[in-house]
Amino acid sequence: xxxxxxxxxxxxxxxxxxxxxxxxxxxxxxxxxxxxxxxxxxxxxxxxxxxxxxxxxxxxxxxxxxxxxxxxxxxxxxxxxxxxxxxxxxxxxxxxxxxxxxxxxxxxxxxxxxxxxxxxxxxxxxxxxxxxxxxxxxxxxxxxxxxxxxxxxxxxxxxxxxxxxxxxxxxxxxxxxxxxxxxxxxxxxxxxxxxxxxxxxxxxxxxxxxxxxxxxxxxxxxxxxxxxxxxxxxxxxxxxxxxxxxxxxxxxxxxxxxxxxxxxxxxxxxxxxxxxxxxxxxxxxxxxxxxxxxxxxxxxxxxxxxxxxxxxxxxxxxxxxxxxxxxxxxxxxxxx
Ligand SMILES: [Mn+2]
Numbered sequence: 001x002x003x004x005x006x007x008x009x010x011x012x013x014x015x016x017x018x019x020x021x022x023x024x025x026x027x028x029x030x031x032x033x034x035x036x037x038x039x040x041x042x043x044x045x046x047x048x049x050x051x052x053x054x055x056x057x058x059x060x061x062x063x064x065x066x067x068x069x070x071x072x073x074x075x076x077x078x079x080x081x082x083x084x085x086x087x088x089x090x091x092x093x094x095x096x097x098x099x100x101x102x103x104x105x106x107x108x109x110x111x112x113x114x115x116x117x118x119x120x121x122x123x124x125x126x127x128x129x130x131x132x133x134x135x136x137x138x139x140x141x142x143x144x145x146x147x148x149x150x151x152x153x154x155x156x157x158x159x160x161x162x163x164x165x166x167x168x169x170x171x172x173x174x175x176x177x178x179x180x181x182x183x184x185x186x187x188x189x190x191x192x193x194x195x196x197x198x199x200x201x202x203x204x205x206x207x208x209x210x211x212x213x214x215x216x217x218x219x220x221x222x223x224x225x226x227x228x229x230x231x232x233x234x235x236x237x238x239x240x241x242x243x244x245x246x247x248x249x250x251x252x253x254x255x256x257x258x259x260x261x262x263x264x265x266x267x268x269x270x271x272x273x274x275x276x277x278x279x280x281x282x283x284x285x286x287x288x289x290x291x292x293x294x295x296x297x298x299x300x301x302x303x304x305x306x307x308x309x310x311x312x313x314x315x316x317x318x319x320x321x322x323x324x325x326x327x328x329x330x331x332x333x334x335x336x
Contacts, residue, residue: 004128005146011110011126015085017047021075023096024054024310025246025277028200031061031070032162033089033114033136038066039154040144051078054098058247063199064161065154074098085110088124090136092117092301099310114139116166119291119301134174137162141182156189157196164197168254172305173285207242214240215252215267222323223333228256229322231268233315244271249279250306257281264288264326268318276318278309288330296325 012018018041020034034050041048051073061067075098086109090096094103105111113124116139118131133139137159144151151159160183167175170183187193214237215230222229230252237244249267256265267279278300280290285304293307294300300309311318323336 001146004126005143007126008112008114008128008143009147011085011112012041012046012087015046015110017049017083017085019078019080019083019086020048020050021086021088021091021097022051022053022055022057022070023091024099025308026053026055026057026061027090028061028165029135029137029162030090031057031064031067032158032160032165033140035064035066035070035158036137036140036144036155036162037087037089038069039152039158040149043150043152049078049083051075054100058203059205060200060203063196063203065157074100075103076100080106080109083109085112087112087114089114089140090117091115092120094123114143117301118303119295132174134172134176134179135163135166137166138179138182141186151186151189153190156186157193160186160190160193161196161200165200174303207245208248210240211237211242211245211248212251214242215248216255219256221262222336223326224335225261226333227264227266227326228259228262229266229268229319230256231266231315231319232270234270234272237270244269246271246277246279249277249308250281253279253281257283264290264293266322268315268322270315274312274314276311276313276315278311278318278322280307280309281305293322293325293329296329297321 023030038048038050050070052070054074097103111124112126114128116130116133116136120129130139141159219230234244246269252267253265256262263283265281269277271277282288282290289304290307291302291304294302294309297309299311302308327336
C-alpha cells in the first residue's frame with residue numbers, strides 16, 4: 001500500500017474532530033468527495049463538521065445524500081481550536097478554502113490535501129495529489145479501496161456524481177477505462193444514480209435561462225475571431241433583475257468553445273464591486289493551456305482544458321488583463 005494512504009489512515013484514527021469544507025462555487029466533485037468522507041467518518045463514529053464554505057450549495061447538489069448535514073458557514077465562522085484535523089478536498093490552494101481573508105492554519109491543526117489540480121503545490125501536512133486523475137472523487141475511491149473502507153450506497157452515489165461532474169459526463173480527456181471501471185463498481189452499489197443525475201441537471205431557477213440569454217447576446221471575438229468572450233456588467237444584470245450568480249459561467253465558456261474556430265471560450269461576470277468571476281475553456285488544451293492563462297493573471301488556476309479566476313477589479317480592467325495575458329503567452333495569435 002502507498003505510504004501516503006497509511007499516513008492518512010493514522011491521521012484520521014488519531015483525530016477527534018474533523019473539518020471538511022466545500023470550495024467557493026462548489027461543484028459535484030467538491031460536494032461529492034466531501035460528502036463521501038462525511039459518510040465514511042461518521043460511520044466510524046468520528047465527530048465531523050462539513051461547512052458549505054464561501055458559497056451556498058447549488059440546488060442540484062443539495063439532493064446528494066447527506067447534503068442536509070452541511071452547515072452554512074465559512075472557514076472564518078469557525079473556532080478552529082475545536083478541530084484537530086482538516087481534510088481539504090478538490091482545492092488547489094488555500095484560497096479555495098475561503099477567499100474572504102487569508103487562510104492560516106494554526107500549529108495544532110493537522111491538514112490533509114487530496115486533489116487532482118495540476119497547479120496544487122501540496123500545501124497540507126499530508127498531500128495526496130494526482131494531477132492525471134479526472135476527479136478528486138476518483139482519488140478518494142482508490143484511497144477508500146486501498147484502506148478497505150466499505151463503499152456504502154451513499155458514498156457510491158456521492159463519488160459517482162463527482163466523477164460524472166468533473167469528467168463532463170465522461171467526455172474530458174482525463175477520462176480513462178479506469179474511470180469507467182470505477183464507475184461500473186459505484187453504479188452497481190448505487191443503481192439509482194440516474195435519479196441523482198436528473199436532480200443534478202434539472203434544478204434551475206428562472207434566472208438561469210434569462211442569464212444564459214444575456215450571455216449569448218453579448219458575445220465578442222478577439223485575435224481574428226479565435227477567442228470568444230461574453231462579459232456581463234453588474235449594471236446589466238440589475239437592469240434585467242437577475243442576481244449576479246456566476247453559476248452559468250462554465251456553461252457559457254463551454255458553449256463558446258464548441259464553435260469551430262473559437263479556440264478559447266471565456267465567460268465573465270461582474271459579481272460585485274471589483275469582483276469579476278471568469279471561466280475559461282479551450283478546444284485544444286495541448287496548444288492553449290487555459291490553466292496557464294488563468295494562473296498568469298495572478299488570480300486563478302485550474303486544468304489545461306478548463307480553468308477559472310476571480311479578479312478583484314472592474315470588468316473593463318479584468319477584460320484588458322485577460323486579453324493582454326493571452327497576447328503575451330500566445331504571440332502567435334496576433335493583434336488583440
Ligand atoms: Mn475537481
